[in-house]
Amino acid sequence: MKCIAIAKKDIIMYYMKGPVVIFGILLPLFLFLAFWIGRDIPENFLMTGLIAMTVFFSSTSVSPVIAPWEGQMRTLERLIACPVSTTTIVFGDVLASLSFGIAISSVPILLCLALGIKIWFLFLIPAIVLSAFCFSCLGLLFSAYPTNLPSTIMMISSMVRFPLIFISGIFIPLEDLPFWGRAISFLSPLTYFTDIVRFSLGLKPFLPIYLDFLILSLFSLIFLGLVIKLQERALLKRL
Secondary structure (H helix, E strand, O other): OHHHHHHHHHHHHHHOOHHHHHHHHHHHHHHHHHHHOOOOOOHHHHHHHHHHHHHHHHHOOOHHHHHHHHHHOOOHHHHHHOOOOHHHHHHHHHHHHHHHHHHHHHHHHHHHHHOOOOOOHHHHHHHHHHHHHHHHHHHHHHOOOOOOOHHHHHHHHHHHHHHHHHHOOOOOOHHHOOHHHHHHHOOOHHHHHHHHHHHHOOOOOOOOHHHHHHHHHHHHHHHHHHHHHHHHHHHHHOO
16 A cells, blocks of 8 residues: 555656656657658557557656655655655555556557557557566666756666667567677567567567566566665665
8 A cells, every 4th residue: 555655646746747748658659750751661560669669668757757856855755754665665666657657558559459450468468567567667777876866867767768779679670680789689678578569469579478578577576676775775865
């Protein structure tokens, strides 16, 4: 219940704002249009990229700056003074970001249905939930740097997020990448989510689906463990 209360607080204070919703939808859409216009590319390949980018950007749009904002507005002291652990705070922030990522992902999914693209929801829905959790933990990792300046955290976040977009098979299929590019792409959790989405939309995946889910789960556990450990140190430094 404490996690849910923290998540509700985050959604009301940070997520239910026009710029945040627009950023979660428009940025992936603009990247999608820049890649699509003037090219003869199959619709299911294009929508794979749009779904992957939407979940990725929406799940990491606000989670990096929640802690800096609260430190800046002096609300962090009140939260820490409550009988909640750092783990509870982290799970509350992750739950809010996870919910936002899942909700925004419905936009490209509805667009797929409108275009008549067949979707295997049996694989897509679990993949969206798992990846939104993974990306939410990744977003909170960015905020582990102990500063109360959201601009600093967003700069760090952008330096990581945008390269991940271009190495994760969204714009260039993994099979078309050189060996060194493929090796780098395997370091990105977005690569495995994109591969599952491709399979869910009727394309041939690069890796076996069970392996994509397994590696994405491992990334989630690693990110979660790092977030809890690092946030325990960073929260007190923000006071």
